[in-house]
Amino acid sequence: MTEPVVRRRSGIRGNEATAGWLFVAPAVLILGLFLVLPIGMALWVSVSGWNGQGSPFAPGVPFVGAQNYADLFLAEGLTRENFMISIRNNLYYVAVAVPAQTLLALALALVVNQRFLKGTSFFRTAFYFPSVTSSVAISVVFLFLFANSGAVNALLAMVGISGPAWFADPRGLLHLVLDGLGLVDVDNPPAALTGGGPFGLSWWEWLAGPSVAMSTIIMLVVWTTSGTFMLIFLAALQDVPVQVEEASLIDGANAWQRLRHVTLPMLKPALFLVITLGLIGTWQVFDQIYVMSQGKPANTTLTPAYLSYRTAFTDFEYGVGAAISFVLFLIIVVMTLVQRWVMRDRDEVRPRRRWWPRRGSTS
Amino acid sequence: MTAPGRPARRGGFRTLLGTFLGYAVLVFFALVFLYPFVIQTANSFKTEADAAAHPLSPVPDPFTTAAFTKIFDSTAFPLWIGNSTLVTLLITVGRVFLDSLAGYALARLSFRGRGAVTAMIVAVMAVPGVVLLIPKFLVLNQLGIYNTYTALVLPLLVDAAGVFIMRQFFLSVPTSLEEAARMDGAGVFRTYWSIILPMARPALITLTILSFQASWNEFPHTVVAVQSPQLFTLPRGIANLVSGSLGAGTQYPLKLGAALLATIPVAIIFVIFQRYFVRGAAEGASKE
Structure with a gap:
């Protein structure tokens, strides 16, 4: 990371200091004004x-004081109920997604x-394409796919299943499974x-599982x-030396043994990265909810x-x-720190240094 | 253990089976990932009754462009396209210029406070965007620019990830050329503009494409930056169309058509420049 600093004449150095600040000034100003300062303002709010009337200052x-936070965790009322329901929903969402x-x-x-398959670059592109499209546009497509008379229910009807009214169905999947097993009614x-x-939510409600509506999201x-995430795994797979794979072939390892004992251990850093990004992303789901359900049905x-x-x-x-x-914010920071901590412990193969960061975008 | 290169694995039934299974999996998932777009396209050319009766069919019967006529005649779609184009252009140009400028300074120029600025950039990258929704609204409101074009564009003109991408790129190119230019007496900005930037083409293309895609698709920022329908971009307008007055359950050809039109520019860019997308996503894996 550190480059050897060549001693230059002080004139150019002075010049460089001014230029350096001029170059970073727009970035520092905009990021400071619209990302750092607002966090302080929001802390006060x-x-x-x-x-919302006039200025918060x-x-x-x-x-x-801590009243707003107490309303979320301690005070009985609608605020806490809604917040705890949202936490429950998101926990199940993370646990499945x-x-x-x-x-x-x-x-x-x-x-x-797989090297023996031809034309895989087409499939790689096909699998990646949904990731680059607009979350809003895709949400519209899924609204149609899962509509009552939509494509998914048409597909289910072809095999004799009458599909649910996906977006209107608040029943929890865990409730349905328990009911199906005859454990509860x-x-x-x-x-x-x-x-x-x-936290003011009954055990029964905590144990609902993701609702049918949530499962579409x-x-x-x-x-x-x-x-x-497939691309991240692919990049890591391409770092696995061919010799390692050939050596295991020569040792007579079958496909499953090679996957379990050769490939997967080398993918560990990528695996932890994908899980971390997944945990961060799934706690931030917003666009899809805004377009598809606005929290409905029944929260x-x-x-x-x-x-x-x-x-x-x-x-x-x-x-x-x-x-x-x-x-x-705190939940996401804790998730990230836990992942980092686990990763440091197990990070046997360090990933190659790359100059592209993963974009920290919202889903 | 056994003799090297056991021939049993090569040739014969097992390889054939493996190839068949491999392609079966690939084709199945290609359908899963692409058929929704086929359905979207087909249904936007259907009548409402046909879309409701045969949602899976890839063939409109009868074929009609009524939905698209309606999109342009009875929604504010042309306005949204205009707003999206303007906002996307400004943000993309701003990001490519300002991110590369800052990235260059952080990689190559020595000045007091460089370490602190770099640390700030990295810290800002780690802040989850959704958490910033209310804070961003507060500052736009306080500055008196809420509900203006400025609010749509200015906060997004620089992105921390872009600065970081450019910094990492400039750290990876050799310094000899620019040192020669500086010895010849070229100023810092001149060296940057005529020596450094031309060398940085691959990184700049990646940055341009990522910025274009991100700003064209940007949705949550518009929710807290503007409220007047005059300032809606495509994602915001479509979100409003779907959850607003036109209500749930009906008008699917129209909604799907609008979403399709919003997807087309990114799809074209993706097909042309897909290797840059792939690089941006995959090689971008690590922040360290």
């Missing part, structure tokens, strides 16, 4: 009772990387579970992200990101909205 705006997109991306990369849930639970996100597609937006811009409770943003 999250401990204030600002309602006007003298009349009350300081409410991250493993699904990681496994699908890995599987696709392994197949595309969805219409008459056991009193032991409905009686109480942490999960499918959409897995579909759009797998291509990008089962509500996520913290969308809730913070709705609380601020529809309910004009900017303080609570900002507080939700900071809690979300």
Whole structure:
């Protein structure tokens, strides 16, 4: 990272210092003004009772301390209920989407990387294409695919299944599975579970699983992200030396043994990277919710990101909205740190240094 | 253990089976990833009744361009295209110029505070975008530029990831040429403009394409930057069309057509420059 600094004449050096600052000034100004400063402003708003009228820094705006945060975690009421529902929804969303997109991306990369298959570059492009399209446009397509008279239900009808009304169905998948196994009755849930639970949400509600409506958004996100993650795995696979693979062939290892003991260990850094990016991305889902469901039905597609937006811009409770943003920020930071920590421990093969960073975009 | 290069694996039934299974998987997933676009295109040329009755069919029957006529006649689609084009052009030009300028300074010029600026860029990259929605609104509101073209463009004129991309690129090219130019007495900006930038073409193309794609598709920023329909870009307009007055359940040919038109520019760029996309995504894996 450090380059050898050649001693130059002081005149050019002085010149360089001015030029250096002039060159970075626009970037520093814009990033500082629109990314760093706003975080400070939002921190103040999250401990204030600002309602959107006038400036949040006007003298009349009350300081409410940790009240907005307490409303999210401690105080009984609609605010906490909605927030906890959004956390539950997002937890299930992460728990399904991250493993699904990681496994699908890995599987696709392994197949595309096979040397005995021709024309794989076409398929690589095809799998990646959904990732570059607009999240809004894709959401419209999925609204049609999963509509009551849409393509997915038409496909299901061909095999004799009558598909659900996807976007209107708030039933939790875990509830449905438990009901299907005969363990509980969805219409008459056991009193032991409905009686109480942490943070004002009953155990029964915590155990709902992602709703049918949420599952369509999960499918959409897995579909759009797998291509990008496949490329990360492919880049790592291309770093696996051919000799290693040949050596294992000579040793008589079968395909499964080679995958398990040769390829996968070398993919570990890429695997952790994909999981980290997945965890960060899935806590930020916003566009798809805004276009497809707006939190409906029965709040089962509500996520913290969308809730913070709705609380601020529809309910004009900017303080609570900002507080939700900071809690979300904290969740993502913790996820990242945990991943980093796990990664440092197991990072046996360091990835080749690259000069392109992964773009930190919102899904 | 066994003799080297066991021939049993090569040739014969197993390889044939492997090839067949490999292609079966590839073709199946190609359908999964591409057929939705076929359905989208086909249904945007259908009548509403046909789209509802035969959503899976790739052939419109009857074929009609009614949806597209309606998109241009009875929605603000032309306005959204205009806004999107303007905003995308400004942001892309701004990012390519300002990101490369800053990236060059951080890689090559020695000045006090360089380490701090680099650390800030890296820190900013790690901030999740969705968390910034309310904060961005607050600052735009405070500056009095909420609901203006300035609010749509200015905050996105620089992106930290782009600065970082350019810095890493400039760190990787040899210094001999620019040193020679500087010895000859060329100023810092002149050296940058006529020696460095031409060398940086591959990185600049990648940056241009990523900026174009990101700003053309940008949605959440527009939600907190503007509210007047006069300032809607394509994603914002389409989101409004879908969740707004035209309501759920109907008008699918129209909605799909609008989404299709919004996808086409990025699709064209993707097909032409796909290796740059692939590089941006895959080689971009590591921030370290």
